[in-house]
Amino acid sequence: MQTDALVERANAAFRTGNLKHALELLEDAAQHRPDDPTLWLQIAAMHRASGNPSDALTAVHKGLAVAPLDFMGLLMRASLLQRMEDPQAGEAWGHALAQKPSGELPPQLAATVAEGERHHAAWLEARESRLARAMAGPEQRGNEEERARIARFRSNALRKTRPFHSEPTHFHFPGLVEREFHPRHLFPWLSELEGAADMIRQEFKAVMAAERAELVPYIQYDDHLPLDQWRQLNRNPDWTAIHLWQNGVRIEANANHCRETLDLLRRVPQPSTKGSGPNAMFSLLAPHTHIPAHVGVTNTRLVCHLPLIVPEGCWFRAGAETRAWRPGEAFVFDDTIEHEAMNPSDELRVVFIFDIWHPDLSEVEREAVAALLALETGGAAL
Template sequence: MTASRPALLAEADRAAASHDFGQAAKLLDEAARAGPDDAAILMKLAGICRAAGQPRAALEAVHRALAIAPLDFTALLLRASLLDRLGEPSAGEAWGHAIAQRPEDPLPPQILQVLAEGERRHAAWLDAREARWAAGMADAEQRASADERARIARFRSNALRRTRPYHSEPTHFSFPGLREREFHPRSPFPWLAAIEAETGTIAAELDAVMAAERAELVPYIQYAAHQPLRQWQALNRNPDWTAIHLLRNGRPVEANVRHCPRTLALLDLVPQPGINGASPNAMFSLLAPGTAIPPHVGVNNARLVCHLPLIVPEGCWFRVGAETRHWRRGEAFVFDDTIEHEAMNPSDRLRVVLIFDLWHPDLSEIEREAVAALIGSDAANAPAAP
């Protein structure tokens, strides 16, 4: 008569305590087959086989356990360790699979030690893989434009899972078929250089408007008390992130624009959306020392956003998707604000950026007209703010 699973497990424990690992493994294998699938028994079998100096048998037991629980962190960690011990080329990738399933709960010191070694081995595997791929792509990259090289490098980084794809996720208005770029190349925006060339003039007008008694300095985020705040809880109506609006929802803010004639003239170079009640928009964005803007996405992918940094303390950064840039005074960039983005001013000084919107260059004139009609109608029929 076949022994019950509990009896087999008890006998296996006695054999292991006597260092009879071969008998313990035999009994655990019988126990694993004596009832419903049980990953814990198979992991115990793997541990016994490893202690007995049988890494192949241990690996087979781990694979049986993973067939039951494919994302089990301990099983994946043991699998990677065994593959490394066996000198298998797949060990580097296996470490990555284990690292990806690391639990949030604190880990025992011995597991942390194994994991740290695994992270080193996985990083070395990634470096070797990237070097091999880069060598194969070198000829194409040498003939590529700067923008093409950036996209090729990102393709390689995504394939290595050092970065991940990010996509446009507008909260309200999603126009199909538009190119998704975190930071857009400069070539479609020939007016960038003219605006950058007058950074000093724009900064002087910023000083004038900030010194004016009637300047309107308002919190950047202004939700009503009844609206869900989510990531804006800390910054809603908070003076740590404020704006001096020049153009707001298509209307000039007279208290501010009268101090900024040259800035307004330069914005005439930009193909800004003309949408009743919604656009154009332009503002000086002021971020207080030590303030973070949490990850978020914008409303409408038919427009892009431009930043012209004016006051930039050291260390201030801006992330869109997988790419992080440090603002530099006078170096403008265009980005898609419907792709997840965030910002940080870690310094002890104020950071100020000129921000304005513009049409996505992929839109035709007819498409712009249709977008303006829809969004304008929506803005016209929106309920008044409480």
């Protein structure tokens, strides 16, 4: 008998309440078509309706052996394990939820998913508590940087965060430490920069008031170039910049109003590379503007932010860590790791931004980088 006919007879038997015969017919059909995960899920549903969760789980596993990422199979597996009070149920819900399709689910399925989310959250919380207790001793003995890394290690293990890596669009120098945000102790000049925040803010206001100041879109490139990460902000006035240095060129119309700021930058290890650095600017983000996730051009440099004017709710994310900008509190991050930003307020947000050498680069390596970039960039924006 053809497989489809067996399935039809099984469905008819199920509608009359003859579960035993329905199961026999479906299992016969599965012998003819063992690579059909839908059949195995039907068999599992029959076993579950018959009050045999263990047999149902065996059938689900046969279906998942054919289609390991099938959402319905993973969902049924998690539901069965929870019903059986199996300790693997929490993790199984996580596997199922990871494959949840986008869009609205049918009401009954949505209810099952909501229950799974509750169970998985409770399992995750209990697991996190166990891990935190096990790691408490060394974590308490660590310094601030060590504690942060230990906490992130735990978060990654729990799949609450994931690893992010340096993925520059153009130039990757091997062997450099990858950090979303780099520790302050590597940059002793940060305190002096923060102490000058009021002065830098006043010079920003002076250049904004100047008649000849040059305020330009932050992102500007030819439409035909393969840079889709910037498409919605290309030449968009919602994200603008007042450049003091741009790709190694001093922008005199702006720089003349910011002499103390530029004097301060002379004490900072900025890249001096023909056609690409240094760079320093005031970044202006309009109200209700989102800077989408993107990555920078080269990992040989890092980027420093000194927030100057920050309305409530503005945030910045690099990798898995999201920070609120705070006026006068600087930080250094790797812009070749995925990052994004948002100004959800009704007011303008202003951050002073400049680049610095990656501290892992030796003087010889910096010379080599500068030579390559001078030849390759031709003045292209970095």
